[in-house]
Amino acid sequence: MKFVTAIIKPFKLDEVREALSEIGVQGITVTEVKGFGRQKGHTELYRGAEYVIDFLPKVKLEVAVSDKILKKVVGAIAKSAATGKIGDGKIFVMSLDEVQRIRTGETGEDAL
């Protein structure tokens, strides 16, 4: 099992969600986050006072998947979240030791 974390542009969330549903992903978790990468920040001006906005708003989505659909999941996120412009985000893949569905007590891939 793998745990996939993706940082994407907020307005791309719906497209990513649809792409993941199409390949059979059963659930994702979404958080509104801020951060910076190569895109860096921008400046805002208030009556001449200039503030550098270092951290830009992004969406972090987390999904736990079985090894056999991992490639499809990463590919779907990469495709649907892409604009080709700087700041599209990143995808991190980590190995996942255990999963348990709280209601039924199922574990492993059955719980995904």
Added chain:
Amino acid sequence: MTKLFSKFSLTGLMGLLMMGFSHIAMSEEMAAVVEEVATINSGDTAWMIMATILVLIMAIPGLALFYGGLVRSKNMLSVLMQVFVTFSLMSVIWVVFGYSLAFTEGPYNDYVGGFSAAFLNGITGDTVSGSIPEYVFVTFQLTFFALTPALIVGAFAERIKFSSLLVFLTGWALLVYAPICHMVWGGGIISQMGAIDFAGGTVVHINAGIAALVGAIVLGKRIGYGKESMAPHNLPFTMIGASLLWAGWFGFNVGSELAADGTAGLVMINTQVATAAAVLGWIAMEWIAKGKPSMLGGASGAIAGLVAITPACAVVGPMGAIVLGVIASIIAYWAVTSLKVALGYDDALDVFGIHGVAGIVGALGLAVLMAPQFGGAGFDDGVTMMSQFIVQAKSIGITIVWCGVISYVLFKIIDATIGLRVSEEDERTGLDSTSHGETAYRS
């Protein structure tokens, strides 16, 4: 009382002249004025009651929201409170001493009135002021007295101790506002010089702006000023506040005619077009200088235009008002973006940069733009553009010195006794929870 309101009788006279009574002989004119003074005009009274409520809306919620949106979210309620409570406190002080000091005759009549109308002594429902009940006049002037100290709040937002704020503004209202109001509108030296301040450019805006500048310097900068982000937390509130100020300002300016007449119409169109032109002027400056026109710039420009037209609105024409609005917004823009940075004071919400500077531009600019060739009302006999300009400059000078010195002394006394600023820890945490025990926003 009629002598005290010579300005208002004069404007009433002008109204009569505009209505086509210019052929009436001098003695008949005087008789007409005396008759107007003696009776209540229901149209004028109805308008003045509405105008008074419009000025109230300028302050709360207009000014409160305009300022509130500009501070950080941890200080939102503190600014709303400062404006709300100042407005309430001043209302009570006005009827106790303020009105009497501003509008009665006293032993030092060139500078301040007396105590004959303290506690509104001698005023009843039957007392008449001009063509309206005196209680209506008292309440209308009350809103000016209550709004002006609330304007100053913006200079020391986010760091002043609430109790010290109330003590300072109480002293300031009685020792600065009431005398300056008396000097300009109550028969004191500024009106004797022939200075023109129709609706309060000097009394309200330059006065508040100077006190704000002194306050910002004496209090010092906010912790983290210039290093940490102090960006406005809610510009939509600021836009709503600016719009309420704009609408309410019709009560302020048009109401200052104290009648529903031809001059009131002139004041109305001037107030609208000067403000609109100032919005365009300010955002044009931003667009040219920084590449992007901003909502905050639009709101700031509106206030600069409203301030600048305030003293001038009954003597310039609509085209002159547009010129005045544009010039005021450009100079105020320069003041808040360059002058403030160069001088290094932290006037948190730019009370001096907008009210003080645009007020000075309006007070001086009217001397030029009231000339008949610019569509203005023209000068009195024996008055030239230059002589009017000099009188305007003198009236500004008197206000700056009087207000500046007394404000400085008041700030220093308060600083030495109860202290002006909250503790560093309280300032960092935010005044909402540390001064008032509540929070504006919960997630």
